[in-house]
Amino acid sequence: xxxxxxxTPFGRRAMTLGQIASQATAKxxxxxxxxxxxxxxxxxxxxxxxxxxxxxxxxxxxxxxxFHRETELSAEGELIVWPSNEQLMARAxxxxxxxxxxxxxxxxxxxxxxxxxxxxxKRFARRSRAGDVEQAxxxxxxxxxxxxxxxxxxxEAVQAEKKAFxxxxxxxxxxxxxxxxxxxxxxxxxxxxxWGRVLQSYQVTMxxxxxxxxxxxxxxxxxxxxxxxxxxxxxxxxFAKTQNPNANESxxxxxxxxxxxxxxxxSEHGFREKKEVSGSAAETDNVRSLxxxxxxLSIVLDACPNLRETVQSAEIRHWxxxxxxxxxxxxxxxxxxxxxxDAREVMGEVQAAIAxxxxxxxADQINSAGGYLRSLTDKARDGxxxxxxxxxxxxxxxxxxxxxxxxxxxxxxxxxxxxxVSDSLLKSLRKRNxxx
Numbered sequence: 001x002x003x004x005x006x007x008t009p010f011g012r013r014a015m016t017l018g019q020i021a022s023q024a025t026a027k028x029x030x031x032x033x034x035x036x037x038x039x040x041x042x043x044x045x046x047x048x049x050x051x052x053x054x055x056x057x058x059x060x061x062x063x064x065x066x067f068h069r070e071t072e073l074s075a076e077g078e079l080i081v082w083p084s085n086e087q088l089m090a091r092a093x094x095x096x097x098x099x100x101x102x103x104x105x106x107x108x109x110x111x112x113x114x115x116x117x118x119x120x121x122k123r124f125a126r127r128s129r130a131g132d133v134e135q136a137x138x139x140x141x142x143x144x145x146x147x148x149x150x151x152x153x154x155x156e157a158v159q160a161e162k163k164a165f166x167x168x169x170x171x172x173x174x175x176x177x178x179x180x181x182x183x184x185x186x187x188x189x190x191x192x193x194x195w196g197r198v199l200q201s202y203q204v205t206m207x208x209x210x211x212x213x214x215x216x217x218x219x220x221x222x223x224x225x226x227x228x229x230x231x232x233x234x235x236x237x238x239f240a241k242t243q244n245p246n247a248n249e250s251x252x253x254x255x256x257x258x259x260x261x262x263x264x265x266x267s268e269h270g271f272r273e274k275k276e277v278s279g280s281a282a283e284t285d286n287v288r289s290l291x292x293x294x295x296x297l298s299i300v301l302d303a304c305p306n307l308r309e310t311v312q313s314a315e316i317r318h319w320x321x322x323x324x325x326x327x328x329x330x331x332x333x334x335x336x337x338x339x340x341x342d343a344r345e346v347m348g349e350v351q352a353a354i355a356x357x358x359x360x361x362x363a364d365q366i367n368s369a370g371g372y373l374r375s376l377t378d379k380a381r382d383g384x385x386x387x388x389x390x391x392x393x394x395x396x397x398x399x400x401x402x403x404x405x406x407x408x409x410x411x412x413x414x415x416x417x418x419x420x421v422s423d424s425l426l427k428s429l430r431k432r433n434x435x436x
Contacts (some may be wrong), residue, residue, distance in 0.1 A: 032076075041058075104139075168218040175225040186236060297316075
């Protein structure tokens with residue numbers, strides 16, 4: 001007696017060496033081999049990338065396994081299922097016939113199932129008068145039983161790799177956090193050292209990290225960061241050993257190479273009378289007549305071109321890029337984390353970054369960048385400071401410099417000596433901010 005289950009023909013298919021090897025493995029499996037189909041399926045899911053399987057092909061494999069009535073797959077039992085395409089598509093969440101055929105081929109190529117074609121290419125089972133299956137044509141699940149141990153090992157290897165990747169990511173996070181904290185501590189405590197160069201070295205190392213990185217690359221970056229971490233830690237520990245814990249005043253007077261820690265000058269009450277502050281302080285007193293709208297990013301960058309040089313090849317397209325560049329400048333100027341934190345809290349992150357960019361643009365005229373920023377923060381707290389006059393002053397200075405250069409070179413072509421700031425914009429700025 002012959003029972004037809006499907007009338008869908010297979011068609012002629014070429015057989016690959018991989019399929020031949022898969023059939024040989026299934027044929028050589030011991031008769032006592034047995035496997036829990038759902039446990040093996042879980043191993044296949046975990047190792048799907050190593051096997052070359054896809055999520056859709058696994059959905060079809062799940063449907064095929066559901067057509068086998070027993071949970072345990074045994075080498076001595078019947079391991080061929082013969083569902084129709086309509087039944088498979090229904091149990092695989094309603095995929096199309098073309099998708100079904102494509103992903104069935106994927107399962108065959110991965111060596112997870114074997115096609116058992118009938119002479120006419122149809123799937124069916126021939127039963128005896130007693131109802132037992134004598135001959136079946138369809139999909140053979142024996143590779144799942146034969147490769148159960150191998151699939152388990154693959155799944156364990158994938159889990160081990162995921163764990164190693166997670167550990168590497170955690171190590172990277174800890175190193176990044178500790179290095180930034182130690183750099184801030186070195187600046188805050190006045191430890192001698194070129195902290196701007198240290199921070200730049202850290203950022204160069206981190207620039208090697210793409211948005212999605214392999215475990216090997218993360219471990220390589222961790223190795224470089226570990227060396228930097230050890231160097232910074234040794235400097236801080238050596239400095240701590242040489243200090244008298246009771247000599248805090250003496251400690252705060254130390255000077256960092258290539259930076260100006262504001263702990264020395266910020267505490268001086270006479271700082272605000274210094275020339276570089278008083279020159280801009282008058283410009284920050286009258287803020288009522290200033291524009292209420294925010295400064296455009298393009299104007300700020302036009303007034304503070306030195307900030308662009310700090311980011312090298314990167315571009316400043318958004319305010320978040322601008323704030324990130326200001327963070328780097330803050331360390332290069334030797335401004336303490338506390339002064340920077342106060343400025344951001346009082347002015348706001350963007351306005352504090354603009355003020356810092358203006359300070360950096362005039363760094364050669366300012367003795368203590370940190371003290372200057374604290375002075376501006378105090379004025380902002382009293383409502384007597386705006387970044388508009390700072391930027392306008394820089395633009396006017398840029399205009400004056402351009403005019404002087406134009407006179408010295410006896411320029412004859414206005415286009416050849418055209419400034420980056422348009423004349424119409426500068427006239428508008430003069431109207432809003434007339435010279436005292």
